[in-house]
Amino acid sequence: MQMEVLPDKRHATVFTWLHNWDWKRHMEMMAAVICGVLLFVAWWMQKERLGLALALFIAAYVIGGFAKAKEGAATLIRERELDVNLLMFVAAIGAAAIGYWLEGGMLIFIFAVSGALESYTLAKSEGDLSSLIKLKPEQARLWTEDGEEHLVPAGQLKQGDLILVKPGERIAADGMIRKGVSSVHEAAITGEAMPAEKKEGSEVYAGTTNGEGSLIIEVTRAGDQSVVARMVRLIEQARSEVPPVQTKIERIEKIYVKAVLLLTGLLMLLPPVFFDWSWKESLYRAMIFLVVASPCALVASILPALLAAISNGARQGILIKSGKQLTNLAGLKVIAFDKTGTFTAGRPQVTDIRPFGEWSETELLQAVASIEGLSEHPIARAFAEYAAANGVKPEKVESLTAHPGKGIEAEYKGSRWFIGKPRAFSEQNREVGEIVRKWEDEGKTVILAAKDGEIAGCFALRDQIRPEAAEMVRELKKQGILVAMLTGDQRKTAEAIAEEAGVDLVFADLLPEEKVRLVEELKETYGEVAMVGDGVNDAPALARAGTGFAMGGEGTDLALETADVIMMKDDLLKIPYLIRMAKKLNRVVKQNVIFALSVIGLLVAANFIHWMNLPFGVVGHEGSTILVILNGLRLLK
Missing domain, CATH: 3.40.1110.10 (Calcium-transporting ATPase, cytoplasmic domain N)
Incomplete structure (x- = not known):
């Protein structure tokens, strides 16, 4: 009797894991790890089998440095500019040329690790974007008045269509429930983990997941007009726009790289003539200078931290249109709120x-x-x-x-x-x-x-004040921020709400243009001003403020388009949370810049007084780059 051999479950699990592993996403880190392994084997073998060791060193250089060298070459060809990537590769080749194969390999290895960490930060931001794109289902159940359903592509839905959503299915378009009661999981949109109870007349969003009940939904926004589509556009915009300080550093980098290459050339040629250095010593010191003076850590001081903060906000249901706004929020002095629908529940x-x-x-x-x-x-x-x-x-x-x-x-x-x-x-x-x-x-x-x-x-x-309004005001005051209320409502009503919440300044009976004027006056008197609103009459003031917040859950389309920050869930406590994160981002960037410049200065000085060798220079320089990236990644939490 022939026995059937059953597959080992452990092997099946391993193969499943390998099949599902995102190889492309982790390619850079895998290349860095392989580079490190090859370097270790080459170092271990170099005394006994030098030829094989050199072959392994070359393989490590190619595998670990290929991605960054390709990036640097592309910048050189496309923009005719030198960047840090090419500088590091030149330094590694220079080290190998004078016999320091291991040191050059270490430079490539650590540079590859820091590059992989930067890519990881970018991938986290892209992951939030990709997860949003995947939310929207490709098909929808079009519901007819006679009770029939037809599967149609979700892209063909238009305003006014009725769709049927069964339990456990994703909702295909933004809409209003016309029939049915259910709970809907909206975490991907609002950041709220608990399902929201929905009934006839409730609004629902594309990409959210229906719970236990069937729903008939009238489509109000389909295709590119849905909340998910707008979120995708906003995250793409935020990732592409960087704060002014990052732009300045990138401009300085182009000049700095050329200056480092020029000084490296001078350091190769002049010391043997003027300081009685040997040519080998001069070339060695020039290679160390090329490594330690490169602005890798400085360049990585801002963008990974900024992308981590934007990614963090997206997971909390806070959409930030531009990195510049986070810079503004770090120096915020006054925050002004509309009353109806913002400070209050908007349900008078x-x-x-x-x-x-x-x-x-x-x-x-x-x-x-x-x-x-x-x-x-x-x-x-x-x-x-x-x-x-x-x-x-x-x-x-x-x-x-x-x-x-x-x-x-x-x-x-x-x-x-x-x-x-x-x-x-x-x-x-x-x-x-x-x-x-x-x-x-x-x-x-x-x-x-x-x-x-x-x-x-x-x-x-x-109208009733939002339950979290008073706590939000206390949190803002702890951060040293003045809270104002700008409302078109009469003064007595505004003062009653303001007293209950603990607001500092109250301005009532305002027309939309008067709100704009007051935002400008607050800016002149106190400094950086933010405005929070949800209505059409708030849009001009949102546009004029340094940072405009729109309450996305009930906010009008005009307010959402005008604002710089959109709160997908109307939770006022997310505002002090975001301001704390902006201030933390500001602290992290300052820490990174000061640390990066200090390390460069110390390593360059140590090199000139001969207290520095190439391995220590590589570890010091690339180690500082990894540290500033890891410091920025803290903002993902």
Whole structure:
């Protein structure tokens, strides 16, 4: 009887691991490791089998130095500029030419390791981008009104389509739930680990994963307009834009490399003539100088740390459009907040109605809810919810015109209506004025409605402060940052919210252009200013501030396009977190630059007084490069 030989599970696991290993991503580090192994074997064999040892040294040089030498050669051919990569390879070849094969090999090995660490940092950032790109499914279940479903490419979806998402499936487009209840895993978008409970009317995002219930979703944004697509564009933009200090260092690098090569040439030729050095000694010292004076650590001081910080933010649901913004945030003095939808939950509720004349509460509510139904403002949603709760159905409105910061104007049942804040009305009778003052003293937002120029009634609304707002203000104050509130709401309401949260400065009754003016005044008075908002009327101030934050969960498209930083989850505590990270990035960069320059200075000085040999110069220089990269990688945590 022939026995069947079962495969060893351990071997199967190893083969599976090898098959799934991302060889391409780890190629640089693998080349560095192979280079190190070849160097060790060559060093061990060089006394007894010199020929074989030299062959191994050459192999180590080629394998370890190929990637960086290719990069340097490409820069030379494409831009006709010398860079650090070519400088290091020249130094290694120079060391080998005077018989220091091991030292040159060590230079290539450590340089390859530092390069692999830089690539690792970049790969982490690219990994966040790749994971976002992979989030969006390729197919969607198009749902018809008669209850049929058809599999279609996700790219063919358009606004208004209905899609069916079954339990465990990814959502194919941004949309609004029209039917169903479920929990949705949104960690990739918002950074929130716990699933979010969703019901009819809730917004969902492409790329998030449906939980236990089936959902019918109406597509609101598809293709390139989805939140995931915009996140991909923003991360790509952030990775491509570097802060001014990095640009300066890159410009200096080009001049510095040429200067090092020139001084190396002079160091080869002049000391035998003027200082009685031997040619071999002069060539040896020139090679050491070429190694230790190269600005590898200086060049690596900023970019790995910056990419690590951007990657960290992306994992927390914070999208940073440019590395420059992190530099600005490190020196932040004042942060200004809009009130509605930013400091507050943005879900005001109607608390009081007072009709005037012959109007009844129901008639007045129906007129106002019908007109406000065409608006996207949080106050409009409050009227819609209140009307629905009281069984009032909105009717058709002929036309609507928005006046940002003032109110809305509409044609309704043949009459001209204007709905807005009390200050937008030039005339108010005593009864109206008394009611407005009473409700404002209670910290409520007051809205007046007028038909054909005559006030028909007024409404009071109250919004709730976000639960984390007070803690966020305390965190910002601990960091020495002044907190201001800029709002179009009336002063009494703004002051009530500000007192509850502990805000330092309150500016109320503002039009959008007045918010811009105040941002400029704060900048002149205190220094670097950031602005946080979510609405259309915040966009000009977001653009004018040194750094604009948009609340992405409820934020409008205009605010998202204008802002420099987007909070995908409306968690105010992420703001002090990001500012702490920006300050830490600033400290890390300063540490790296000072350390890199100090090491270069010490090693160059030690070389000129003959206290330095080539192995120590290689370890000192490349070791400092690895240390500054590792210091930057701390920002990934």
